[in-house]
Amino acid sequence: MPRSKVIAYSLGDVANNLTFMMTSMFLTVYMTEIVGLSAGVAGLVYGLTKIWAGVADLIAGQTVDRVNTRFGHLRPWLLMGSTPLVIVFVLLFSVPAGLNPTMTLVWIVLLDAAFQLAYSFTNIPYGSLSAAMTQDPVDRSKLSGARSIASAITGVALTIFIAPQFKDTAADGIRLRFTLIMIALAVVALVLYFICFVNARENVPRGTGKISFKSTFAMLRKNRPLLILCSGAFFLLGAIFTANAIGMYVAIYILGNASWMSWLMAAQTVGTIAIASLVPTITVRFGKRYGYVLSGIILALGYVLVFLMPENNLVIAIVAWLLIGIGTGGTNSLMFSMQADTVDYGEYVSGIRAEGGSYSILSFIRKCGQGLGGWLGLFVMGLFGYVSGAHEQTEEAIRGIHVAAGVVPAVLAVIAIVIMLAYPLSGEAHENVIAQLNERRTQDSVASTAGVDRARVISEQKGDGRTTLLRKPGGVNPPIVTIFGQRGSGATSISPMVAQMLGVPYIEQKFSSAELAQVDESQLISDSGFDRWLRAVSYSGSQETDLAVATELSANHKAAQTNTREVLEKVSNGGVILGRNGALVLGRAVGTMHIRLIAPEDKRAERVEYQTGLDRSAALAQCRMEDRIRAEMAHKLYRFDPNQDEYYDLTINTASVTYKQVAETIVALYRSKYPDNIAAAPQEPASIDALADPENEPNREEKARGTEPGTAAPPVDVDVTDADPTSPEADR
Numbered sequence: 001m002p003r004s005k006v007i008a009y010s011l012g013d014v015a016n017n018l019t020f021m022m023t024s025m026f027l028t029v030y031m032t033e034i035v036g037l038s039a040g041v042a043g044l045v046y047g048l049t050k051i052w053a054g055v056a057d058l059i060a061g062q063t064v065d066r067v068n069t070r071f072g073h074l075r076p077w078l079l080m081g082s083t084p085l086v087i088v089f090v091l092l093f094s095v096p097a098g099l100n101p102t103m104t105l106v107w108i109v110l111l112d113a114a115f116q117l118a119y120s121f122t123n124i125p126y127g128s129l130s131a132a133m134t135q136d137p138v139d140r141s142k143l144s145g146a147r148s149i150a151s152a153i154t155g156v157a158l159t160i161f162i163a164p165q166f167k168d169t170a171a172d173g174i175r176l177r178f179t180l181i182m183i184a185l186a187v188v189a190l191v192l193y194f195i196c197f198v199n200a201r202e203n204v205p206r207g208t209g210k211i212s213f214k215s216t217f218a219m220l221r222k223n224r225p226l227l228i229l230c231s232g233a234f235f236l237l238g239a240i241f242t243a244n245a246i247g248m249y250v251a252i253y254i255l256g257n258a259s260w261m262s263w264l265m266a267a268q269t270v271g272t273i274a275i276a277s278l279v280p281t282i283t284v285r286f287g288k289r290y291g292y293v294l295s296g297i298i299l300a301l302g303y304v305l306v307f308l309m310p311e312n313n314l315v316i317a318i319v320a321w322l323l324i325g326i327g328t329g330g331t332n333s334l335m336f337s338m339q340a341d342t343v344d345y346g347e348y349v350s351g352i353r354a355e356g357g358s359y360s361i362l363s364f365i366r367k368c369g370q371g372l373g374g375w376l377g378l379f380v381m382g383l384f385g386y387v388s389g390a391h392e393q394t395e396e397a398i399r400g401i402h403v404a405a406g407v408v409p410a411v412l413a414v415i416a417i418v419i420m421l422a423y424p425l426s427g428e429a430h431e432n433v434i435a436q437l438n439e440r441r442t443q444d445s446v447a448s449t450a451g452v453d454r455a456r457v458i459s460e461q462k463g464d465g466r467t468t469l470l471r472k473p474g475g476v477n478p479p480i481v482t483i484f485g486q487r488g489s490g491a492t493s494i495s496p497m498v499a500q501m502l503g504v505p506y507i508e509q510k511f512s513s514a515e516l517a518q519v520d521e522s523q524l525i526s527d528s529g530f531d532r533w534l535r536a537v538s539y540s541g542s543q544e545t546d547l548a549v550a551t552e553l554s555a556n557h558k559a560a561q562t563n564t565r566e567v568l569e570k571v572s573n574g575g576v577i578l579g580r581n582g583a584l585v586l587g588r589a590v591g592t593m594h595i596r597l598i599a600p601e602d603k604r605a606e607r608v609e610y611q612t613g614l615d616r617s618a619a620l621a622q623c624r625m626e627d628r629i630r631a632e633m634a635h636k637l638y639r640f641d642p643n644q645d646e647y648y649d650l651t652i653n654t655a656s657v658t659y660k661q662v663a664e665t666i667v668a669l670y671r672s673k674y675p676d677n678i679a680a681a682p683q684e685p686a687s688i689d690a691l692a693d694p695e696n697e698p699n700r701e702e703k704a705r706g707t708e709p710g711t712a713a714p715p716v717d718v719d720v721t722d723a724d725p726t727s728p729e730a731d732r
Helices: 003-035 039-066 075-080 082-092 101-133 137-166 174-199 213-222 224-254 258-286 288-308 314-350 355-383 395-420 427-450 491-502 529-536 546-570 601-612 616-638 659-673 699-704
Strands: 480-485 575-578 592-598 650-653
Touching: 003 039, 003 082, 003 101, 003 137, 003 174, 003 224, 003 355, 039 101, 039 224, 039 355, 075 082, 075 101, 075 174, 082 101, 082 174, 101 137, 101 546, 137 174, 137 224, 137 258, 137 546, 137 616, 213 224, 213 314, 213 355, 224 258, 224 288, 224 314, 224 355, 224 395, 258 288, 258 314, 288 314, 288 395, 314 355, 314 427, 314 546, 355 395, 355 546, 427 546, 480 491, 480 659, 491 575, 491 659, 546 575, 546 616, 592 659, 601 616, 650 659
Parallel strands: 480 575, 480 592, 592 650
Antiparallel strands: none
16 A cells, blocks of 8 residues: 555544544633633533443444445545534534523533534544555554554644643633634644545445344353453543543643643653554563553553642653553553454354444443543542632642542552453463364354354364364365465475375465566565554554444454455365465364475575565565565464464475475375375376476576585575565465
C-alpha cells in the first residue's frame, strides 16, 4: 500500500479527533467556566452522554452495512455522517447567553447526545474501512498505526490552539469566539473527511453477517477472561477519562496557566507512543497480564504525582503526565491484544466466535467507564466547593481539584490492577487454545467438505500427535509434506524435487518466482523502519478503536479460513505444499510431515545476491524483510510463529548439503515414517537438478566457484522471494 494512501486514511482520524477530543477534554470546562453549570451537573451530563455513546455505537454498528452505493458500504458515511456531525458539534459549543439554567442544560444534553450518535455513524465505518481497503494484515496494521499517530498528534495540536482560550473565560465575546473556532474546526474536519473519502477504496468484499447478541451472551457466560477484562476496562477507562475531563482545571488552577495544558498533552503523547513501541518486548518479557499490571502501576503513580505536585510547577506536571501516557499506552495496547485472545478463548469454550459482539460489549463497558471517570471527577470537585466561573478558587476547592485529578483516578487504576491480577489466560494457555482451535477448524473444514460429522474425522491413534483424518481409515493415503523455508533457503527448488520423488503434485506458494521476478526491486525491499514502527503502535494512541479492532480481527480470521479451505482442497490427492501456513493447517493431520528449511543469513543473502543482481546489503535487507513480514502475517492470520521448531518434524540447514541431498533426506524420512502412504511408485527424474527453474541455471554458481554440481556448495536458490510480502495468502 502506498504511503500516500496510509496518510490519507489517517487524516480521517484527525478529522474524528478534532471533534471527539474537543468534547472529551474541553466540554466540561466549557460547561462550568463559560456556560456556568455547576461541576456536579457538568459531570452528570458528561457521564450520561458517554453511556449513551456506547448505545450509539451499537446502533451504528448494526446499521452502517445496510447502505450500499457505488462508493461502497463504508465510504459514503464519511460524507453522510460528517455533515450532521460537524453541525451539532458547532451548536454544542454555541450555547446562547440568554438561556436560563434549565434550557441551557437541555441544550447541551440534547446536542451532546446528537453529537455522540453522529460521531458513531462516522467513526465506526471509518474504523472498519481499513479492513475493506486491503486484505494484507501487515498493511492493515500500518493503517491502524498511522491512525494512532494521527490521533496523538491531533490531541497535542488541539490543546496548543484551544487551551489558551480558557485564560480569560469572562472576556467579552468569549461565546462567539468559541462558536467561530468550532466553525473553523468543522470546516477543517469536512475537508479532511473528503480527502479520506477520495483516497480510500473498498477493495475487499464485506460479509453481510450481523452481530448476534444472543450467541454473544451465550459465549460471554463461559468466557471468564473476557468478563475480567471488561471489568478491568471499566475502571481503567474511568481513571483515564477522569484525567481527560479534569486536566484543564489542573492547568488553570494548579499550574496557573491554561496554555501549559499543551505541554502536559505533549508529554502524555510521548509516553503513550514510546511504550506502545515496546509492548511486543514487554509481552515477551513479562506476559500480557503482568505487562498490563505493570503499565497500570505506572499509570497510578502518575496520578499520585498529580495529587502531590505543588502549584505552578510545570516540570513535575510534565513528569506526571509522561507517566500517565506510559500507563495509558501500555494498558490500552495490551487490552486490545488480550481482547483478541479472549475471542479465541470464547470460541474454544463455546464454539461461538464473536469478534463483533465481544468488542461491542467491551466498547460499551469502556464508554461507561469513560462516563464514570468524567462524572466522578467533577462530582468530587463540587464536594470540595468548586465554584463555576470564579476567577479564584478557595484552598479547599484547589484541594478538591488535586483529589479529583489525582486520588480518584489512582484509586480507579488500582481497582483495575487488582481485577486484572485474576486474568487467567496466560501466554502458554493461549498457545494451547490456538493449537486446539486450529486443529478443530481443520477438522470442521474436512467434515464440511465430506458431508460428515466432525467426530468422523478424528483419529483415535495419537501416538505421533496426528489426530485429524483427511481420508477414510484404511484407504489410500498419498503423501502430504508441508515445507516452510527462510528467504534464500532453497525451498522453491527443493519442494518440487520432493514432490517428484514421492509421486505427488507440487503445490507452490501463492505467488510464483516468475511472477515476483517482475516486481521492481525497490518494492521488494521497501519495508522501512518507519513502516515497522507504524505496525508496532497500532491502536495505541486512540481510545475510539474498539470496533475497528474487531473488524480487522474478523477480516484476518476470514482470510485464514479461506487459506485453510484452499490448502485442504489442494492436498486432497496428496502433495508437497510450500508455505501457506501448511504446517499449522495440516499440523495434526494423519499421514503428514512438516519440514522447515533454514540457512545462515550470509549464505541466504549470497544466494539472493547472485540470483537477483542486488548488492549484498540489499539482498540481506530483502531476506530480513521477507522473513519478518511472513512471520507477522502468520501471527495476524493464525496467531502463531512459523519459525518455532516445534511445529515441524524436521528442520534442515541447507547451507552444508546439496538441494538433492535435502530432498532425498525428506523423502527417506517420510517413507520410513509412513511406509504405506505411497500413492504410486515414485518416478525418479533423470536429473534431480533439472527440476529447478532452468532459466536461473543454479549450477552456474558452483561452476563459477570451481566445484562440480551437487558435490560442494548447494545450487543457488531459484526464487526471487518466497512470498509476496503484501499478500495475506502468500507463504508465511
